Amino acid sequence: MSEGPGWNDSLQNDEATNRTARDAALRALIPAHALGATDSDEAAAIEELIGRDPAAAAEFAAYRPLRNALLYGAQPVLPPPALEARLRAATQPPLAPVVFAQTHRAPAAASAARRPVAPQGWRRWFAPATRPAWALAGAALALLVVTNLWWGLQARQLRVAQIEAESMQAAAAAARAAAEAEIAEYDSVIAALAMGQAETALLPAGDAAPSADTHAMVIWKPGASSGMVMAEAFPTLKPGEVYQVWLLHGEDRMSGGMFYVDDKGSGMMMFESPMPLESLDGVGITMEPAGGSVAPTSEPVVRGTI
DSSP states (O other), X not given: OOOOHHHHHHHHHHHHHHHHHHHHHXXXXXXXXXXXXXXXXXXXXXXXXXXXXXXXHHHHHHHTTHHHHHXXXXXXXXXXXXXXHHHHHHHSOOOOOOOOOOOOOOHHHXXXXXXXXXXXXXXXXXXXXXXHHHHHHHHHHHHHHHHHHHHHHHHHHXXXXXXXXXXXXXXXXXXXXXXXXXXXXXXXXXXXXXXXXXXXXXEOBOTTOSSTTOEEEEEEOTTOSXXXXXXXXXXXXXXXXXXXXXXXXXXXXXXXXXXOOOTTSOEEXXXXXXXXXXXXXXXXXXXXXXTOOSSOOSOEEEEEEO
């Protein structure tokens, strides 16, 4: 009776399931293998898995540096002087008294009879069969400590990244709110101008203007201490330069802020005054170093009275 396709499919599924379970068991031993705490059969099976499974290879590569970290990451500590005596007392069973019978054996035979026999406790202590268990326990404990330290470091790094992201989000939100507020001010001034409810002042070309076409317009609502300046046909700025608005009141020259122009010499900005704009004597604009100046350092590009 021949085996049908369903039988073969079932066998293949069983083999795949067994292989998946075996691979999962081997992957659980990768940390111990990275520390050299697996026997030869386990090591060979894990190496075969690493050779065909990129995820397992990546996991092994991540654990591999822990070997040197365990070797060199801790300062050597001398054991207490009494530790050896306590270990001997705990592992060596009490010796039964040896009774030597009076015999007439030859001196050599008698000497051999009196030679003490190695205690079974010490044989068990140094028995090779117990070493892998001790090594595995020690490696597991060391791995647990290093893993906790690693996860602690990762948690701190994630927290720092989270704080930085939150700070960036807060800064972006503040910048967005400021931009929206400035746009609202622009809209308010433009709407007042369209309805004939705004004041205007022309700032004609000054001594530093390249042509008579260079000019600016100041627009504000009556009684307001903020306004908008619109520049036209201004000289193009060089790198490291900015235009700065100056509010004139008597002999005082107060900065109203800075702005840039496009490649056509056009630009605009909202500015704040410490007093209603009607109280000012005039407004001027000069070209200043980037970041602005505490007082004008060049001739005005435009200037005019309010």
